[in-house]
Amino acid sequence: MARRRSSGVLGILAEAQRQQQRQQEAQRRAAVAAQRQYERAQRDAQRAAAQGEKEALRAYQQGREADAARRTAELDDRVAELQGILATGLRGRPFSLADLQEPVRLAPFDPGPLGTPVPMPDPAWYRIPPLTGAQALNPMARRQYDEQAAHAQARFEYDWRAAQAADQQRLQRLGEYRAQYDSWAAEQQRLAGEYTGQAARLAAGGVTEFFETALFWRTDWPEEFPKDGTLAWDEGARQLVVDWQLPDFEVVPPLSRIRYVKTDDRDVDVARPATKSRELYREVLAQCALRVLAELFRADAEQRLDSVALNGYAAAVNPATGREEQRYLVSVMVERADFLAVDLERVEAVSCLVDGLGGRLSARPDKSEAVRTERLADEVGAHREDASEDEPDLFEMDPIAFEELIAELFRARGLRTRTTARSGDEGVDVLAEDPDPVTGGQIVIQAKRYRHTVPPTAVRDLDATMVRQGAKLGILVTTSGFGPGSRRWVEGKPLTLIDGPTLVGLLKEHGLRGRLGGPAVPSPQAPAVSLSPGENAVIPAADLTEVSVRFSSTGAEADLTLLLLTADGVVRSDEDFVFYHQPSAANGSVTLHPKESTAGRSSERATLRVPALPAAVDRIAVSVNMDSDSGASCADLREAGLEVRGAAGSAWAFSPPADPAISAMLVAELYRHREVWKLRAVGQGWADGLAGLARAHGVDVA
Template sequence: MSRVPAHKLITSICLGRYFMVVGRGRYNPYLEQERLRAAAARRQAAEIRAREVQERRNARLREQAHLQDRSREVDEKNQEVADELHALANLLADGVASARPLDFESLKAEPKLPPFDPQGQARAWPEPTWEQFQPKPSGFFAHLLPGAGDRVKATTLAARQTFEAKHTEWVGREKARQAWLIHAKGAYEAECSRIKEETALLNADVDAFSGAYKAGQVEALNQYFELVLERDELPDGFPTTVRLAYVKESRQLVVERQLPLVAVVPTVTAYRHVKASDSIVATTRPALQIREIYVSTVSQLALRTLNLLFGADASGAVDSVVLNCFVDTISPETGQRVTPCLLTVRTTRDILVAHDLRKVDPIACLRHLNAEVSPKPHELKAVRPIVNFNMVDPRFVEKPNILGQLDQRPNLAVLTPTEFEGLITNLFEKMGLETRLTQASRDGGVDCVAWDMRPIVGGKVIVQAKRYKHTVGVSAVRDLYGTVLNEGAAKGILVTTSGYGTASFQFAENKPLQLIAGGELLYLLDQHSGVKAKIEFPEEWTDPRPDLVEADVPTIVVQPPAERVSTEAPTTAS
């Protein structure tokens, strides 16, 4: 058998494969391209599907992130509401925890000295030296050239002149720098001395203020308690307006403090996210709940103020506090600015200390203190203040020169008994009462019977006036109450040119008695009669019948059986 050449074998194999392909059909290049296009379309479709899947995944992630953002926003809003409610609910507790006397040292200042700024003149400029200007030595071959020595001398001379000019310039600049520095340091030390002197004067004023407060000076006491209330850290949205006046005769502090409006109570109970509309919806707080929270807030602020004032009174100058709480707003009925009093209360230190304000119900506690609280404070229903702040003017006793033009005003202290009787009678007639004079009392005042002609609320009124220089004792209040009972009168009014003590106010509490002090008398005369009067007693004045002052309350001393019981008051200097 003959062998087949290799090249023929390879050719037959290739032709066999070709004919095998042709046997199944002719080769179509367009069909191959179509297959390639189909494969590319499938890849593109797969890529599109992958992108769509990724987009849906990203959309879900974005939606989840948006929902989380909305959830955080809702949580933040709800936390703000919770914080506001917590501040209102703990208004009294926080105030009790922070109540303390005013630290006078905290009012002092440390001198804040600015740093000295030399403005770049603290360091001297570098002093020029000869080595910086000295010419470099000539080389060996330079010395061999003609005139080399003359050139060296000329170069050295020029360098020396330049050096001396630069050094002279440096000396002048250094002298100017040192002179400026001396002047700047002098001005700085003068400024520091001025700041230290101003600080020392301020601290001296604080020391003087502290001494005046401890001495019981009225103006210092007023300023002290104003600072105490100004430093009271109240929640956001609470006003800080206060007015106060210290009445030395009765050791009573009369305070007006502005209340927040009902808008301080959050009107939203909670926030929630509505996924369907992608909105945050607020749940409105019921009107009844808003009113309850507002009444509680007002009550807590009143008790907080009372506790703060008594707690800050380190010198014990205040025996009682009258607090009037008001709001400053626009009346929805008239559109005019109104300041109705929504709460008024008077209490003493001993009574308030007997209450644990951390555990009391604020509304019940005020009711126990016989406070007058507006039945509808959200509707601005006012109550009558126990003491009208405009009636309190203790300055006419302490500093009569403050009132100005005293020589043009009638002095009630020098009126005759008849003139004083006519003044009181005319005053109450101007106030709408029908008056009848009785026989003048032996203390220089007048007993007056008046009638309030209003139905139901009116009736017979017993008016007694005492033209006193010193504090009217509690015995006069007891006498008036006995007269009211004996006469069957509806009310008793005691008018004096001086003032009353704590025991008098305590006795008159919850009784049909009204005590009008000298400052209130001046106010009533001005408001109802147009008489701008003053009260100035001469130094030698003696009260017609010295009444018992607060320190003169009779004491009962238990004696052995063989001795009697003494109820006489100790003798004190008037």
């Protein structure tokens, strides 16, 4: 049955009720839509803010990663520079006298990365998108927006201040680098002026001076590498002996790379493995040695060098004594032909030096492990120091007399010797026999009175003669020297080589006479006046220009120490304290020389140029101190003596007392007295050693 619409009052009420329900439903839907729109707007605002922070964070992290990559690249560049030392040297042309006349051409100042300003943070990276529409009317959305904007502004200000500080540091480093460059450029200009004046002197024929200049004029060594050494020329052997200072282990970068860690927002320094650092340092040393050899032979256009003996040393602390000394890390002796046969542009440096040229390279140079040296620069020509006119010149001696002298030398060393006949000697000049029943046997000795290097064939002939004679040892004695080929030949064989300087030293040791070439006659010295403790003497003015102070002793070893004192008896500063770690003071007016040792007696000498002393210096305290770790006292010194000798020949001597209660002693002092200088013998000291001596004279002892 069909339904019918209600009418009347009930119908009107029903319609009104339906309209009210529709309105309520519309309001509910509108509220739900508004809530959803608010939530959507809130999410949009959060998404925008997060996106802004992510972009800022991403930019910041990228900057940190770029900085870590830049610092890593600097480490890689440093390693490449160290590995290219030899190649850099080979790119330069060989030195010639014409180079001293050329104008200086300095590379322009290059600031490198320091010339690039640190980028400032962009405010756009930190900007939070503004609220729009209903978001702007919602208090909760507005509050969150304000918090995010404040956080972003604070982060921007922090990063901006950090970037500003980094740029200020960059500018400071740039200024320091520029000052270093200007100082370096001024020094190069000064050296250029010296070179110009030196060219004429070198042209006159100074062999050592020429090759010193060839080594020192190059400016393309790494900046912090030392450029120092000692050269000596052996005319007879036509050999240049070079003691060259090498860089220490600190030139190797301790880090291999820098890594940025995002999660911790920090840089991590990745250390270079110890084995890699050692390998790189050995390569650096080998390349330095090869480069020095290359620059010498390439500069030798006149072919004056038959061979070069190179000893490379670094300053290091001796672990046994705790004192800094020269530790030889490289030693090689090479002939011209052998070296020039090497293609240096294609070699591996360590293999070339050790295997190709027969050199020695420290296995652990990072620990200053030294190698054996063949010949040092200060050993060349040392035999001439004490020669006198009445000694026979070995070069001019009759050959038979020379053989007799060699026989007498080995007779003095405890052997039974006889010279052979001039004919049929089969390469033997002296036959010797060691009478010891256990270690004794026959020895063949060959004497070569040469002025030039003994050829390797003579060494090989002696080897064959020794085998033919059934001898246990062969000795080759010469007035000249031996080349690298000869020295390599005798390694591991029962052969001994005695060169000219060694021969002269052996003759003197056994009371025999002989010199090599013209003598250097020493001037006669006046006998020293002996002083007693407390006694003083006036030093004549003529003696003050250069006063030599020498302390010597046997037994325990002592160190010579000098202090420059004012009238109050104290130093002006620690720079007035002259000892083995600070061997000079007052612009060289007081200089301490290296220690010497002969026949068990050690001595140490200082030179005083009294007129050059500062006016404030009134006295010089001459002291000795024992090694603090040895536990020795001054009573352990045997035959101790101080000798003071002036420039005009006046001399004084003092034997200090052997006091077991002290380990540092004021032996004597030079002091002003009105218009003259005097010397006083003292002989008093301190139980606490060098520290007590220093404190008593105003030195700051930590």
